[in-house]
Amino acid sequence: MTSLTRAEIGALGEQLAVEHxxxxxxxxxxxxxxxxxxxxxxxxxxxxxxxxxxxxxxTRTSDRFGGVQQAVTPDKVRRLRRLAGLWLAGQDKGWAAVRIDVIGVRIGRQRTPEITHLQAVV
Incomplete structure (x- = not known):
């Protein structure tokens, strides 16, 4: 297997997350x-x-940078909340609730990618 670029690994992880x-x-x-x-x-x-x-x-190919929990810092959560608010402001539809999730995709350790889904991280 040829090695993938960081962008390709990220795109693959995102596609797997969407399917999940x-x-x-x-x-x-x-x-x-x-x-x-x-x-x-x-x-x-x-x-x-x-x-x-x-x-x-x-998306990770190793544990070198920590797991999913370590990847989402309080600063990152604040930024996600701000971005979510901006997206919501541009929508016509009203929502009963809003949630921020994190999906970690671990590629390469096992034959099939491992998916970790943390719901409502804030």
């Missing part, structure tokens, strides 16, 4: 939403509960 969310019944509304303050990896909706779900995807 869809298996949970969520509808993906947007991917890689950008504004001047940053980027949201995945924005999904849980139509059953009318919840907007903002997902940060962390």
């Amino acid at each position: 969310l869809r298996t949970l019944g969520l509808v993906v509304l947007d991917r890689n939403w950008r504004c001047r303050y940053g980027e949201l990896d995945v924005i999904a909706a849980d139509d059953a509960t009318r919840t907007a779900v903002f997902v940060e995807v962390k």
Whole structure:
């Protein structure tokens, strides 16, 4: 297998995260939403509960930089909340709830990627 670039690894992890969310019944509304303050990896909706779900995807090929919990610092959570607020401000639809999730995708240690899904990190 040829080695992948960081961007390719990130894109693969994001695609696996999107597939995981869809298996949970969520509808993906947007991917890689950008504004001047940053980027949201995945924005999904849980139509059953009318919840907007903002997902940060962390893809790793080793444990060198820590696990999913270490990847999302309080500063990162604040930034995600701000970005989520900006995205919501541009929407017509009202949401009953808003949630920020983190999905960690670990590639390479096992034959199939390992997915860790932390819900409502704030």
